Amino acid sequence: MSAKDSEWWRDAVIYQVYPRSFADSDGDGVGDIDGIRAHLGHLRDLGVDAIWMSPWYPSPMADAGYDVADFRDIDPVFGTLEGAEALIAEAHAAGIRMIVDIVPNHISSEHPWFKAAIASPDAPERDYFWFRPASDRMPTGWTGEFGGTTWSKAPDGSWYLHLFTPEQPDLNWEHPDVRAEFEDILRFWFDRGADGIRIDSAALLFKDTAFPEVQDGKPHPFHDLDAVHDVYRAWRRVADEYQGRALIGEVWMPEVERFTNYLRPDELHAAFNFDFLGCAWDPYLMRACIDRTLDAHAKIGAPPTWVLSNHDVTRHVTRYGRTDTTFSFENNLDGTPVDLELGTRRARAAALLSLSLPGSTYVYQGEELGLWENENIAEDQIHDPMYARRGHTRDGCRVPLPWAGDEPPYGFSTATPWLPQPAEWKDRTVQAQTGDPSSMLELYRSAIRLRRTQEAGFAWSDLGDGVLAWTRGDHFACVLNLSGAPVPLPEHQTILLASGPLDGDLLPQDTAVWLRL
Numbered sequence: 370m371s372a373k374d375s376e377w378w379r380d381a382v383i384y385q386v387y388p389r390s391f392a393d394s395d396g397d398g399v400g401d402i403d404g405i406r407a408h409l410g411h412l413r414d415l416g417v418d419a420i421w422m423s424p425w426y427p428s429p430m431a432d433a434g435y436d437v438a439d440f441r442d443i444d445p446v447f448g449t450l451e452g453a454e455a456l457i458a459e460a461h462a463a464g465i466r467m468i469v470d471i472v473p474n475h476i477s478s479e480h481p482w483f484k485a486a487i488a489s490p491d492a493p494e495r496d497y498f499w500f501r502p503a504s505d506r507m508p509t510g511w512t513g514e515f516g517g518t519t520w521s522k523a524p525d526g527s528w529y530l531h532l533f534t535p536e537q538p539d540l541n542w543e544h545p546d547v548r549a550e551f552e553d554i555l556r557f558w559f560d561r562g563a564d565g566i567r568i569d570s571a572a573l574l575f576k577d578t579a580f581p582e583v584q585d586g587k588p589h590p591f592h593d594l595d596a597v598h599d600v601y602r603a604w605r606r607v608a609d610e611y612q613g614r615a616l617i618g619e620v621w622m623p624e625v626e627r628f629t630n631y632l633r634p635d636e637l638h639a640a641f642n643f644d645f646l647g648c649a650w651d652p653y654l655m656r657a658c659i660d661r662t663l664d665a666h667a668k669i670g671a672p673p674t675w676v677l678s679n680h681d682v683t684r685h686v687t688r689y690g691r692t693d694t695t696f697s698f699e700n701n702l703d704g705t706p707v708d709l710e711l712g713t714r715r716a717r718a719a720a721l722l723s724l725s726l727p728g729s730t731y732v733y734q735g736e737e738l739g740l741w742e743n744e745n746i747a748e749d750q751i752h753d754p755m756y757a758r759r760g761h762t763r764d765g766c767r768v769p770l771p772w773a774g775d776e777p778p779y780g781f782s783t784a785t786p787w788l789p790q791p792a793e794w795k796d797r798t799v800q801a802q803t804g805d806p807s808s809m810l811e812l813y814r815s816a817i818r819l820r821r822t823q824e825a826g827f828a829w830s831d832l833g834d835g836v837l838a839w840t841r842g843d844h845f846a847c848v849l850n851l852s853g854a855p856v857p858l859p860e861h862q863t864i865l866l867a868s869g870p871l872d873g874d875l876l877p878q879d880t881a882v883w884l885r886l
Contacts, residue, residue: 378615379672381418385733387680388425390769393782402448416817419466421567429479431536436477440554457562466564474570475537498538499530509580516758534754542574559611571618601636625665632671642674650694652835652851673728684766687742689715714879717868721881724816725847727827738797739809743768773800849881
């Protein structure tokens, strides 16, 4: 394996598969592993380097599989462990690596450990969790990651901690058995060919054992405690036992210095750039975000990552079509007016933006089709536990993909999909977009193919107020017009790719172009 191959994660295009919503092979309305296997050609033709697979483990599905009952098996709704191994092998044969999702902060309340802990106060497994003595009052007033309280009562009256739902009890990472178990889980999947591990809620593992309340100006009692880095140093040693394996963290961290601590040379290989994902569609804020990202990562030799959407956030076609184009969980975006034509135009430009910056790029399934958020899901069809606690549902970005045909289920399944698909998606199917040079799908295919010809390096160019422009080496440039009027293109040899129609030698507003210099 060459040095470039062993560090594939530095500049890869990584595609997130949300297995419930990718493709259904057995007619139950829920996506599965055989459905993914049947559509690997789509990902091969798209040109991605790796797949990140959202959790596919046995789970009661209290939180869409992020409540894991067994990390060494596959939930029957998705298939079998043998099918997962076949998928990994077939992806490798197609030149695509596989990243599996590990959830270390918590497990399912149906996990054998927690069932034993609940069954008896004297069970040794009780020490694997955060139990507090019976009392009329909760041990703390902490607010959960989904909103609401973070403590529930066990049958014996004691309290147990869960930063998410009551069905997701938090693990006690102070306990050596917990650490040993997860290191063994990493080896289990590396031994089966997994090329990387995506780490869910990576900064939450440790809790202040004094259980103080959250106070401004004081260290947070469960966000980003220093002890978490010892865990990831141990995980890095496990990954280094194998060649070319990567650890990729979900690290929501507003402080750049604290964020990059996770990317030190003996810790994680990469982490998601949520600063970029949540950035407004604004030339000054976007440039400042890019500068922060490149500077912070360069200081520690880690690759930047560029993320526009994922399974937890409002799809960016919708975000970019709103007056407020930012994203945060505190900013409830549901229901405010959206201009889908504007959002699509900006999303096309954002594709060329993210795919031309140094580092790795993540594409969430359906992003390549220009899908928008389905905000018309009836309340009785909502599955997301966040809705009851926060009034915000993530289900709108998790709607099953449209593959072919003029009406739902668009080739996703022979049954009614587990979430409803908009009738307007008939023009967004893979079938409808394939071969159409003006489609979002063909834009992504072309951009990912041309991305491989980009040179190293990065330098800003000054093309005027509201225009973001940069070069990669001596022969490639990207220009993104975020000003209020068309702007002239710089001197160039060839137009490689444009996100939308050009006006002669003028670049319209909310349009990006790749140039050969």
